[in-house]
Amino acid sequence: MIEVFQNRGKARGKVKMPAYLTMAICFIWLFTALFADQLANELPLTCKIDGQRHFPAFRETLSKVSGQSSPRIYYLGKKEEMESVVRAPIPYSPQTIDRANAGYISPLGPQNISSQRYRHWLGTDGMGRDVLAGLIHGSRVALIIGLLSVLAAMLVGVLFGAAAGFFGDQSWRLNILEIAGGTIILTVGLYLLYLQLDCGGSWLYLSGWLLASTALVYLWSSTVKTSMRAALLRLGLSGTMGIPLDLILLRLIEIFRAVPSLFILLALLAIIESPGILQMSLIISLLMWPAFARYTRAEFLSLREQEFVQAAQLLRRSKNYIIFREIMPLAIPPIAVAAAFGVSSAILAESTLSFLGIGFSVEQVSWGSMLNEARLYFRAWWLAVFPGIAIFAVILSMNSLGDYISRQKSTGIKMVD
């Protein structure tokens, strides 16, 4: 599932999807993801309880954003006392169990409902949950997974790839003392971390120790660079060593390619019991960062030989300046292409995992988990068709977005030439 992503960027054909279609899909996707709670909700949009006006569906969104407990149970208990109720367009939440319509009710056939307002437009699943409500809320899951995992993968991949591409194996040179001190500090930090975990300390310590030791390494290297330079020269300890960044990156990429992503996914998913959306995106991004690193590295490799970089070096611009201000702007378009394809492959990965039944816990509705149910009962074609169309449409639009950016990129480069 992730491997597909590795080849994606290569196949940029001239085939176009109409731009309006791409835009339409993206907008619908964004809209349903943002307003999922208002579009499909068992709780009314607004109602009166004891003469006071309430906005249950909006309060639910608010509680999700602020991390408070959901007002769902409170309002479901007050169902009888509600007056002047305005319901959501789809009066079902994805987890609402409509017992009267349980057992795979077709969208075309008769349904056991009081009025057309309560119709299950896309049918129900075995437990009587509304498929359309699931689709709408699944779009939110897909959006968060796609964006989060690509952002995380980009952060690591782009930085590492840029450093490896720009410095290669030799040109990032550090003083020997700097390296020695840094290694010792990092080792001590890792040991302390291990100690914390072994004693049964919390994971909070982990990030704390890592941060602390990174800060110490940074402090050490800056001390060596500034205040100790003269002393070092006098002692004859001014020797430097190149850090083989490129070699390390290439080996890492090789390793990630050689170990099947399914194994890594299964192992990590087994360690983290019942992963949430955040954990899931981080796991997926762990598998995606090598691709970003590869693209960025290739781009930096070719760009660093260009004249404008040499000019900047002659002008004694700092390395940070050259990497982030001179080269990065030109490397952004290919990275953006990779990001667009990355979103689609992250969604694909998540839905494949949920489809195989190893993704989220059962309560979390996603497009893949809905498709999974289609395998249980073949007659329920609506469970096989609609979630699939949603995934397909989103992937299609992301791919064509990537194609679009890559075409822009080629014209952009021509202008620079």
Added chain:
Amino acid sequence: MRNYLLKRVLLFLPTLFVISLVVFFLSKIIPGDPAERLTGILSIEGEEHFDLGAMTNYQRTYRHLGLDRPLFYFSVHPRAREAHFRDIERPAIRKNIKQLMYETGQVDLVRSYFEAGKALSRDIQFQLDECDTAVFWSDFEHQFNRAGSKAAVAEITNNALLFMPAEKCSFHPSVKDVVKYGNEITSAKRPFGWWIPKLSWHGTQNQYHHWLAGIFSGDWGYSLRDGRSVGSKIRNSIGYTLSISFFSLLLTFAAGIPLGMYLATTKRKRCKELLRTVVYALYAVPLFWLATLLVVFFTTEEYGKWTNLFPSPSQIMLHTMDGDASFFQGMSYLLLPVLCLASGGVAFVARQMEQTALRESASRYIAMSRLKGNSEVVTIWRHLFPNAVFPLITLLGTLIPGLISGSVVIEVIFNIPGMGRLMWDSIFGQDWNVVFAILFIGAILTLVGQLIADILYTRANPKVRYD
């Protein structure tokens, strides 16, 4: 070139080493106990009272699988605790001992306490009837196994003093031992410097070494689930995967290359646009969705008689198990999976082919060929085609590992007992011997495939040189 190859092959070794480490330690982190699974004892951790036979059986399996050995050649650990506690079978007790060692910092003392406790529980178990004692002693093992802190130890010691059995009672000496060590533990103070790291060397008697040695000597071990040898399991399933991948690869190239060439050279606009849209859509279709749709609509009679075109996935397993499927029957089983697997590939190859063909057709030798008066067929197939198709050949190298390891999704959906399915089942069944073997074969093939791809690339494009 030769130097480059040598360097690449030499770089394989550290990569393979790191991969072996990653795979090994990931498998160790995954919760679950293979010995537990093999003996059928459910949750050693939760339950305290086992019958003796089951426990002995478990212990024997535990040792037989080598789980009592340390994980790696060495370990770094704080001075306050031992390097590992793998000689103790039960995870709960392991955790308690570690906790106590951290609290007291006395490695030997905690060990002797636990030895004494174990001896006492054994004595009680065998000799409880002989002397008249308190209920506390019949429940002693249960309490002792939960002693994971100084406070708990103090409580046990107090109770033991309170219900001290008579001198004549056969387990009196053991009780004295427990009380003695227990008192020492409760009064022990953690010495300064308990956190100082200590390096313990375990030698070659460790799990990683045994596993690696097994792999290199060709002894892949036995499946932890059904006791069959790993080699035979892989041999059984590799046939299905190979045939599916072979046919789908064949279909991919046989359909994708002409399609791409057609798209690049045809003058019929309508047809081209239509085909391109289809190819573009096919490229984005999720594999598992396509497979699900095909299974849902075309393998049953749910949607009318004529839609039952293919055998249903549940039959495949049955027939292949019996081995009575004829050649044509076998082919009909493979048809759907092959179609699914090839669909994405066809789109990819067609797009790639179209692109390279378009790029090549702009070059001068094509114009030259036309100027010479060659017919369009000769120009396209003699001059354009060989140059355009060459980059695709390099793809073959990267496809090699996929040929063997198969597609998990397809094999799970269509119920094909191939390599992907075997891997899937083995990971869930914690059948590590099988998982390791498949992963290792896959890793080596991936590395070799990449090398082949690089070599083919230099052959296809003489401008590229590795020095």
